[in-house]
Each structure stands twice: as structure tokens, then as C-alpha cells.
Amino acid sequence: MGLTSVGIGSGMDISGIVTALVNAESAGKTARFDVTEGKLNAQISGIGTLKSTMSEFKDKLATLAKAETFASQKVSTSSKEYLSATVDKDAVSGSYLIKVEQLAQSQKKGTAVAADATSAVGEGTLTIGVGTGTPFNINVSDTDSLTSIMDKINGSASNTDVTATIVSGELGPQLVLGSKKTGEDNLISVTAVNTGAGTGLSDVFTMSELTPAKNAIAHIDGVKVVSQTNEMKTAITGVSLTLTAADLAKTTTVSVTKDTGKTKSAIEDFVKSYNSMMTSINDLTGYNAETKKSGVMQGDALPRSIQSQVRSILSSSFSTSSGSDSLASFGIKTTREGLLEIDAKKLTESIDTRGADITSLFTTENTGLATKMSEMLDSYVKTGGIIDSRDTSLDEQVSRIQDSRVALNLRMASYSERLYKQYNAMDSVVASLNSQSSNLTARLNSLPGLVRKS
Incomplete structure (x- = not known):
């Protein structure tokens, strides 16, 4: 540049x-x-x-x-000890007297008592079902114990209805099957088929009931209502009840209001x-x-x-x-500034009537x-x-x-x-130009007889 x-x-x-x-x-x-x-x-x-x-x-x-x-609608209960309630848009205003007689309960069954939980019980096949659900099979090898059978049951991809656990009582360990569903329609069935020598598997899996299945029972305004679960969603129009405790001598008032x-x-x-x-x-x-x-x-x-x-x-x-x-008919008016304001009293009356x-x-x-x-x-x-x-x-x-x-x-x-x-x-x-000027000045100054200015 x-x-x-x-x-x-x-x-x-x-x-x-x-x-x-x-x-x-x-x-x-x-x-x-x-x-x-x-x-x-x-x-x-x-x-x-x-x-x-x-x-x-x-x-x-x-x-x-x-x-x-x-x-x-909104719902309230006189006590939270025995039940809770929710409502939807179909609920009708009113009060309901509810007594809970019995909570729903799932069935539990146990095997025969084994010598210990880690010893082999016999070779064969177990077919397990709950209520009307699809049964599933568990293949038991000649080295499987109660513990390994428990793991196979809980780990089966086809098992959606039961849990298996081992309970060691005073007589020894038992494999206990519990239904994941409550109610009398969800009973556990177990069939053991021996495929190896002896009858070890079928002998151990002779099941006995430990806890009975029960339906939930409630009395709503004197009407007996039975449910497979502790959720009663259709007993009262628009009201869902969740039962939490039972005492037939106690009454809970459920009130539905707008x-x-x-x-x-x-x-x-x-x-x-x-x-x-x-x-x-x-x-x-x-x-x-x-x-x-x-x-x-x-x-x-x-x-x-x-x-x-x-x-x-x-x-x-x-x-x-x-x-x-x-809008003004219901207490919602426009101000001079073009904004809205509410006449609270009129709005409340309009909503109510x-x-x-x-x-x-x-x-x-x-x-x-x-x-x-x-x-x-x-x-x-x-x-x-x-x-x-x-x-x-x-x-x-x-x-x-x-x-x-x-x-x-x-x-x-x-x-x-x-x-x-x-x-x-x-x-x-x-x-x-400056250079030329300087040279010219120097030459002029060097001429003889030239008088320089001081």
C-alpha cells in the first residue's frame, strides 16, 4: 500500500x-x-x-x-381412614353413606416344606396360572432347587400375574406364590408334571392355601357392592372410591358438590x-x-x-x-380503558344459578x-x-x-x-521536488562571489 x-x-x-x-x-x-x-x-x-x-x-x-x-364437581369425605374418593364430570351432587365391610385381598399358596432351599427337588414342568389369565410353563431341571425355581418364575417373560418368594418357617422353607391381582376371580393354579425319575417335583408342589383371595365389600346407602379390587369406579356415577381399611361399624360420608x-x-x-x-x-x-x-x-x-x-x-x-x-350478563364488564373487570358478586351468583x-x-x-x-x-x-x-x-x-x-x-x-x-x-x-530544490540551493550557494544570507 x-x-x-x-x-x-x-x-x-x-x-x-x-x-x-x-x-x-x-x-x-x-x-x-x-x-x-x-x-x-x-x-x-x-x-x-x-x-x-x-x-x-x-x-x-x-x-x-x-x-x-x-x-x-368436587368431593369430600368425613374421614380419610377407610376410603378416598375422586370425581369426574359425570358426578352428581349428593351425599353418600359408606361402610367398608372387607378389603380385597390376593391369594397366596405355598409348596410342601422342603429340607432346604438349595437342594434339588426333581425334574419336570410346572404350569402356573391365575384366574382366567393365560398359564405359563417353567421347565425344572434335575439340579433345580426351590431358590432357582423361584428365580425362573420371577424371571419368566410370560409371567405377569404371580410373584414367587421363599419363606422359611419353623418346619423349613416353602416356595410361596402370590397373585398380583386381588379378588376371588384370581385364584392361583399350579400343575406339576414329573419327567425324571421319582415324584419329587409333584410331591413338593402339592400346593396349600396360605392366604385366601377376597373381594372388596362396601355398603353404599345400604346397598351392598362387591368388587374384585379395592378400587370401586362404577359403584356411584362419576365417583371413584379407593378402599383403604374395613370396619362395618364405621360410616364415612362422601359429599359431592359443584x-x-x-x-x-x-x-x-x-x-x-x-x-x-x-x-x-x-x-x-x-x-x-x-x-x-x-x-x-x-x-x-x-x-x-x-x-x-x-x-x-x-x-x-x-x-x-x-x-x-x-359477558356483561354474568358480571364481566369492559372498562373505559378497554380492559375487563369482574363484578365478583354477580359472577358468583351467575355460576350458582x-x-x-x-x-x-x-x-x-x-x-x-x-x-x-x-x-x-x-x-x-x-x-x-x-x-x-x-x-x-x-x-x-x-x-x-x-x-x-x-x-x-x-x-x-x-x-x-x-x-x-x-x-x-x-x-x-x-x-x-524538495530534493531538487535542495540540490539547486546547494549549487547556488557554492558559486563564487555569492553572499549567503545568515
């Missing part, structure tokens, strides 16, 4: 001059790039905020679109999320007089369009079992508030939706600016190189 600092011939700061000229040429363009890119990044951030708050609001709507949010708190909480979450979304849109598009700053999306038609559509849906009337209703109407308003398929609002929001926030398209467009604009920066840097590098060549060429000419 030649001379790049103070010019030898001219005494000029060539590097400083070139830098100043290059900066003067590029500064305006770089500043415009910075301003434009800053605005685009702010808009990208705003789009992200908008999508996030809309998605959160849409999630709250998903809860309000479910009928069980409004028709849900869960109005769940409905109210879902509506409160909906209002809170709506207000948060609308506040975010206002912040993105408005002007703050205190800070004297405009929102990053001020003048953008997208957020204003969303805001307008949401308000239009909320102010609509919806068909219910009692006719045409609006007009449950079917408020359910219809929110949950009716295709025409309910939650469904219509969700569909509208989904067109914006779904993958590949309107907001994603806007975000992609902004990203592309930022990318083009970055490409322009690269192109500008290349042009400025070429411009800088050209300037250095020009100034260095000038410096060489000045250096040559």
Missing part, C-alpha cells in the same frame, strides 16, 4: 487524512444502517412480546372451552390474561407522555387489527339456553366465545401464521442490512487503498 504514515516528502499525515476521508464517506451510511437496524430489532422484539402475550391468553381460553371447567371455585378461577385467569394482552398491545403501539417515548410498534396496523378483532368478539352476543347473552347459560356462552362448539376467540388468535400465533410471516419479513430486512454493511466495508477498503496510492504518489513527487 506504500507509505501509510507521515509523508516523507510532504510531511503530511497521510494515514490520518485517508482515515478521515473514508470515515466521512461511510459515516452517514453506517449511521442510517444503525438506525434502521435498531428499529427493525425493536420491532422484532415487539413482535415476540405480542406473540407471547397472545399465546398465554389463548392457553387460558383452552380451559374455558372445556365443559368440565363449568360442570366440574366446584364453583374452579369455574370462577378459570374466568378470573381469562380476564387477567386478557388485560395483560391488551396492556401489552397498548404499550407497543402507544405514546408514554412521562417518558416521551413511543411504542416500538406505533403506527403498525397489525397490533391494532388484533385489538379490534378481540374487542369485537368480546362485545358480541352469544346464544345460550336462555337466549342471547353477553345460571351454570348452563355461562357454560354455553364459553364452550358451544364453533359459536362459543372461547372457540371463536381461539380460532382468531390461532391464525396469528400458530407456526407459519401471520405473526411468524411478519417476523420472517423483519429478519430478512435485518439480513439485507447486514449484507449492505459488508458491501460498504468492501467499497471503503477499496476507496482507502485508492486514496493511499494517490497520496503516496503525491508524496513521492513532493519528495523529488
